[in-house]
Amino acid sequence: MSSEDITGSACNSGGSGALFEPLAAHWRCDELGGREAGDSSGNGHAGVLSGGCAWVAGPAGKAALAFDGVDGHVQVGSRPGPDLPEEMSAFAWLLFRNASPGGYGQCVYGQTEPSGHGGQYELCVGRGKDVGEVTVLWNDVEVCVSRAALIEGQWYHIGFTRSGMRGNWICRVYVDGRSSGEAGGISADPGAALPFAIGRAGLYDGLYFAGAICDLRLYRRALSDVQVAALFQEDRQARLKLIACP
Secondary structure, X not given: OOOOOOOOOOOOOOOOOOOOOOEEEEEOOOOOOOOEEOOOOOXXXXXXEEOOEEEEEOHHXXXXXXXXOOOOEEEEOOOOEOOOOOOEEEEEEEEEOOOOOOOOOEEEEEEOOOOOOOOOOEEEXXXXXXXXXXXXXXXXXXXXXXXXXXXXXXXXXXXXXXXXXXXXXXXXXXXXXXEEEEEEEEOOOXXXXXXXXXXXXXXXXXXXXXXXXXXXXXXXXXXXXHHHHHHHHHOHHHHHOOOOOO
């Protein structure tokens, strides 16, 4: 790996910096208490815990946020953002529970209006025929689905990248540092920026996530395969210490 591929330092298990600048937002979810999930990117996207979500044991003595799948979520303000209309990446550690195949699944995070429509990015689990499928959407369009199905109650490093240009996008889904799905020639463009939430999609009162999440990062660029693998490896040892949430 060259210095051009790998820049910066830090990982979920202890560093204070951010791997691969520029970060649009970074919710470490390691506060261990309180009703706020801070944004360590310095861009002011702190979120407020609401409903059935709580701090639980996470990696290497840190913490994670657990969601009950009923109404628990973190609302990141009422204004639109983070605004990522072009190339972007989103990665986090997550564990899911209580998913059933088919239907609309559970939304891990995303932007939508109260009706559940629109937005620039959204990630769901259990939306396809398999319980553990990971689906990426933007502006109401399913753009990419993972090949690998996640197992309930197990932690994974999950994310996606969007590259290309308007009218001709490429979306890649990653599971534990490896590509797990790709779609190209996507004509659907991301919508306007809308309010963002973790544990549900924006302002939509539904499709709540049941499980836990930590170290959610949003980037204003599409990370390369090498960078995604490095991001996963930074947390490899911490991942072995992750414990299941109650």
